[in-house]
Amino acid sequence: MDFLFTYSPTSKNHQSQCSSFLLTIIPFLLPLLNYQLIPAQASICRTSCGNIPITYPFGIDDGCGSPYYRHILDCSELGKLELRTPSGRYPVHSISYTDPHILVIDPFMWNCQDGDNFRPTKPFSLDTSTHLSLSPQNDYLFFNCSEDNVIVEPKPMFCERFPERCDSSCDSSSYLCRHLPNCGSALRGGSSSCCSYYPKATESLRLMLKFCASYTSVYWRNNGAAQMPYEAQVPEYGVRIDFDIPVTTRCLQCQDMKKGGGTCGFDTQTQNFLCLCGQGNNITTFCKDHSASQHKSVGVIAGTVSAVSAAGVLGIGAGIWYLMKVRAKAPVTCGVQSNENRLF
Template sequence: MNPSPEPATAIVFILLLSCIAFISVEGTCSDRCGTLDVKYPLGTGPGCGDPRFRSSVSCLNQQELIFSTHTGNYPIKSIDYSKSTITILDPGMSTCSFMKSSPNFGLDWTAPFQLDSSIFVLLHCSSPSSLVYKGNPLCDTSNSHICFSLYSCPGIVSFGVPPYSQAAASSCCVYSPVNLGPADDINLNSLHCSTYTSILSFGDSPTDPTQWEYGIRLKYNYGDDGNIPSVCGDCERSNGVCGYAIPRNTFVCACRNGVNTTSTCYGQEGFWSSSSSDLAVFTSMIVAVWITVLVTAFQQAM
């Protein structure tokens, strides 16, 4: 009678689970997504960056950095780490070249983002003068020249409104959504407007909307003082990517060779090459060897 294979089997399964767990965290974080550099507190996916940003920012197919809220997913156009801002594009938003009915836009209450310096303009509204919140008007009449400029855009005819007309300008509202509270929602249905646009810059042509820059700029907040934690700074200087271990959200430094540490990537090269694929291949070899051992043990026990 052959010896019982239970102890060996148990050891094999433990090692297999360890290898699988090791593979599952390997190579998940990157400091680049498409053409954008991704730094703390932003991350490319779960376990990367600051955990407070995990539901807001992700990398789609390693090609496009996406900002997500309850109203949709929006491509991130640029990031200014010195000012803690990101600029996003709403594909449903109107611009001078193309105007259409827009979906609502809003920020999540729990996300560490708020509207920054964008100028929001509501277009084709039924009665802008009646837009009030707690007795305060939501339309800034001192910037009515923006409305006149926008209604010179050829795209306005899609709403059946002649360009340059007084009727067109009177259905426009230069709008401050921060008056609606922390959610910063633009609910076009409740505002009785058809579409909106957001202006980042007038450039050198304050009266020519075809030359304006369109998009939505958001400011993000992290930490008590807005500074990168020293442990993360050390990690980035060692060519690592700051992240966190799920589910406790404890800090990890993800190294390019696939190793995760609690400090820095200095001295982590060791056996591994700079390519994380080498680590995956080696780990897969370990798994294959132990699967062979397991099969052999069972065959001997039969």
């Protein structure tokens, strides 16, 4: 809020009155404005969305976690977690922090209930600047591809004949095509075809979908309860996305329970590291470092005050009203001589 004081000197007495007035009002205005512009953390970073734990490097509140993953997760009021990517928003099935990966479900992909009814779909893609990557544990199955445009052949036989073009073939004899997860016989007896191909990039996935009716992604889930080696991995529908966990000394110090047990976060304006200690205390070191000054830049955590609040406006108004009442009989108000350009 900018205040414009117009000044028209008429006499030494008038100058003295104006100076006295400014010296009187400034002590009232500055503390009120300054107080209202200091942010207060609205709440501690949420640690879950529904039944899915949310911890570093992720955050569902702005300023929590690592800035590498800012704005990629969204938690609805109903506790449904979604992943944002350039190709859309996808329900998150689970997040693992020990074997760092996210499992998402793409509702546009083919599933067992579709059978021979292939719906229009669009390719799944990621923003690589967020340190996310498609896991090599994914397999992609394509259905009803045009053999005039896509090489659809049993991969072992094709690779023996054309080793230099082996990577470009879509394997029609793949294990997953013959044993579709949860519905192994969904396409048997029909006219639909299936082949397995791992796209090297989003562009190659788009190209495949240009000549194929639909596709689906299958990831291999580790089955810890498996009794036999061949049962150690179980195929399931979904997209596995691997992520990195940026580890820094400052974050480890911040999380150390002996040093206060803070939450790693960042300044939403500069993206510099912050240790979030609750009750609006955002420190650049760790929570029990009493020698460090608190970080007080506007907009550190979503929900902080970024402008003069209603309480501040009322406070300023009360101060101005009091001064007007005291100076009601004053003949001149700082050189403002008419109602057209009066400040008060």
